[in-house]
Amino acid sequence: MSSLIASLYTGASGIFVSQTAVQVTGNNIANVNTKGYSRQTANITSSLPLEQGGLQYGSGSTVDSIDRAGDAFITKQLITQSAIYSEYDASSTPLSSIEQSFSINDSSVATSISSFFDSWSALSSNPAGTTERQDVIQKASDLANRFQQIDQQLTQVVDGINTTIESTIPSLNEQLHQIATLNGSIMQTELSSSSDANTMKDQRDLLVQQVSETTGATTYTDGAGMTCLQLNNGQPLVTGNVASTLSTAKVNGLTQISLASGQSSTSLNGKSFGGKLNGLLSVRDQTVPEFQNDLDQLAYTVANNVNALHTTGIDQNGNPGTDLFTLTAPTDPLASVWQGAAASIAVGFTDSKLIAAGTTSASGDNSLATTIANLPNTTSVNGSTYAEEYSRIAAKAGLLVSSNEQKLTDSSQLLDGVNTKRDAVAGVSTDEEMVLLVQYQAGYKAASNYLSTIKDMLTTLMQM
Amino acid sequence: MIITRDASTYRTLQYNLAKDSTTLNQLYIKESTGVEVAKASDNPAAVGAIINGRNEIVKGERYIANCQHVQDNLSVSETSITSVEEIMTKAKEIAVTGANDSLSASDRSTLADEVSQLQESLLGLANTQVDGKYIFAGYNDQTLPFSGSPVTYNGTNDHQMIEVSPGETVAKNITGEEIFMSPVNLFTTLDDLVTALKSGNSTTISAQMTPLENAAEQARTQLSLIGNDSARMDDMVSLHENAQLLIKDTLSRNQDADVTVVLSDITKMENSLQATMQVAARVSKLSLMDYL
Numbered sequence: 001m002s003s004l005i006a007s008l009y010t011g012a013s014g015i016f017v018s019q020t021a022v023q024v025t026g027n028n029i030a031n032v033n034t035k036g037y038s039r040q041t042a043n044i045t046s047s048l049p050l051e052q053g054g055l056q057y058g059s060g061s062t063v064d065s066i067d068r069a070g071d072a073f074i075t076k077q078l079i080t081q082s083a084i085y086s087e088y089d090a091s092s093t094p095l096s097s098i099e100q101s102f103s104i105n106d107s108s109v110a111t112s113i114s115s116f117f118d119s120w121s122a123l124s125s126n127p128a129g130t131t132e133r134q135d136v137i138q139k140a141s142d143l144a145n146r147f148q149q150i151d152q153q154l155t156q157v158v159d160g161i162n163t164t165i166e167s168t169i170p171s172l173n174e175q176l177h178q179i180a181t182l183n184g185s186i187m188q189t190e191l192s193s194s195s196d197a198n199t200m201k202d203q204r205d206l207l208v209q210q211v212s213e214t215t216g217a218t219t220y221t222d223g224a225g226m227t228c229l230q231l232n233n234g235q236p237l238v239t240g241n242v243a244s245t246l247s248t249a250k251v252n253g254l255t256q257i258s259l260a261s262g263q264s265s266t267s268l269n270g271k272s273f274g275g276k277l278n279g280l281l282s283v284r285d286q287t288v289p290e291f292q293n294d295l296d297q298l299a300y301t302v303a304n305n306v307n308a309l310h311t312t313g314i315d316q317n318g319n320p321g322t323d324l325f326t327l328t329a330p331t332d333p334l335a336s337v338w339q340g341a342a343a344s345i346a347v348g349f350t351d352s353k354l355i356a357a358g359t360t361s362a363s364g365d366n367s368l369a370t371t372i373a374n375l376p377n378t379t380s381v382n383g384s385t386y387a388e389e390y391s392r393i394a395a396k397a398g399l400l401v402s403s404n405e406q407k408l409t410d411s412s413q414l415l416d417g418v419n420t421k422r423d424a425v426a427g428v429s430t431d432e433e434m435v436l437l438v439q440y441q442a443g444y445k446a447a448s449n450y451l452s453t454i455k456d457m458l459t460t461l462m463q464m
Numbered sequence: 465m466i467i468t469r470d471a472s473t474y475r476t477l478q479y480n481l482a483k484d485s486t487t488l489n490q491l492y493i494k495e496s497t498g499v500e501v502a503k504a505s506d507n508p509a510a511v512g513a514i515i516n517g518r519n520e521i522v523k524g525e526r527y528i529a530n531c532q533h534v535q536d537n538l539s540v541s542e543t544s545i546t547s548v549e550e551i552m553t554k555a556k557e558i559a560v561t562g563a564n565d566s567l568s569a570s571d572r573s574t575l576a577d578e579v580s581q582l583q584e585s586l587l588g589l590a591n592t593q594v595d596g597k598y599i600f601a602g603y604n605d606q607t608l609p610f611s612g613s614p615v616t617y618n619g620t621n622d623h624q625m626i627e628v629s630p631g632e633t634v635a636k637n638i639t640g641e642e643i644f645m646s647p648v649n650l651f652t653t654l655d656d657l658v659t660a661l662k663s664g665n666s667t668t669i670s671a672q673m674t675p676l677e678n679a680a681e682q683a684r685t686q687l688s689l690i691g692n693d694s695a696r697m698d699d700m701v702s703l704h705e706n707a708q709l710l711i712k713d714t715l716s717r718n719q720d721a722d723v724t725v726v727l728s729d730i731t732k733m734e735n736s737l738q739a740t741m742q743v744a745a746r747v748s749k750l751s752l753m754d755y756l
Binding site for chain 1: 479502505509518530603624630751752
């Protein structure tokens, strides 16, 4: 026969368990909006039974552990998907800036080119006209300015990306450091108290996700249960409780990232990264140079075609025509001849008398103006006319933006799906918690009633 | 799969509200600007057509202006050349009169004076100036083209070519050489008539009729050439104007928004946004706590 005193303890365990469970539920409700928080559950088991008189009596319940809901597979998916989303998200702003530079409205280079050659056509009908001559110079300078402006806009895109990278790295280092510290703390906590370091694990998961969003780093768990991070190329970011440090330095106007791990330091390029940094670096190191090259080639071809014809003419002073456009040749002998053309294109003179409208000094000679006005009909850039070439560049920018937008939408939908899956497993539902609260409250009440019954019984016993 | 309202539902609602609002905003912009393709990414495939369209419109307008410019210049030349033709016809009439045997020497001298006056007028016509430029001087349009005795031509034999359609140019001027000097020299023809009239020999005077007729014919040939070119310019202008309409139509088709379609899209999107908002409002009302 069991003792009434033992029954008292059984009742007390019920009260204790309900209290703990209410505490866990309360914590869940309090964290309903905490980012990265995983729902916790009190894992209630029955206590070891007592044996007396050949019978086994249950001795109440106990909270064995407080578990953290989670699914390693979903966590991994979330990390991967966040990195993909961040990559497209990071590319979208600089890509739209590039697209804006290569606009298709009336302020585009194509419009400036067509206005410039139109002014030559106007000059052909009045070759000695001062107004027409000044208009040619004005339109030439508009065209040169437009090329320079776009070149500057592209440089600004690069500058913007450099600044973003520079401001990203310090917080990334801080996150890596925190992950390494948490790795150590989690291991210590779990070793010393044999309980789960749930909150710290949540924090670590969130940090890992943030680091992966920035760098596309992949994770693995080492033998000691520590979360380790490494870059695409295998370079370690966090190994156990040791974090590597990333640093930035300007090389030729571009911010370069290098990784210091222990004593060694490696410089990293876009291929080392995924996520936000890859999105930014690929625009800066591949997309922008490509567009800059296209723009330079167009500026160079227009300027050289016009100059080649203009220098065959005779100006109003009777002198041979000089270059209408001036360009600065690239200093690097290996670079393409047109490198830097868009940045350096300028009008060679401001005196309208220096325009050569014809090939003789006769005042009515309009032959050269007619020839130059016809230049836009010739296919001189990559087998296309100037307008076709510009369309190709603008359409390329448009395609990049629209395909990036599409990828961004797709990946954000996928990310939303993974987040929903994560919420289903680890998210807090207040309704569910309320039901649990009612359940535990009832358990508490019942255990209390039971205790009071035992107390009555003890009193009865004592009064005998 | 359990859908946790606090996290999933609200996040999904938030996502959809943001998405619908963005789409709606884009539609509002489309409707108010009337432009479907404002940037290349709106429809990369249409970029070529749009840039080309804008370019063609600028070029087309210039070609029309050039055609009209050519026509204006030709019609000024036409007026002068018509007068030249009249002078030569008049000179021929004088020759016919002068060849009459019944005429006295003084009558013929009067006729010779009349021809000299015609010669003056001819020189004036040959040096016609428009806008300070000599129209029968080729490229040397700021130098007096005809002067001296005998009259010599100081202009050039160049035509000012104007582009009137891609790769096609038309001369906007007739050179002094073509109309006054070769093959028939109008000035020496009149000189010869004066000399013949002064000589008083009716045979010599009659001999001048053929060169005079040739001279008038030379003017008429140029007039008919001008007429042809002028008519061609008319055709060219209407051709370009029709092309402009087509290009503008194509450009609009590629670039402009179909306002009706956009409006109906807006209505659809507004309904969808409203529904999402209603759902959000309902979801937030549902709580187990109300019943506990």
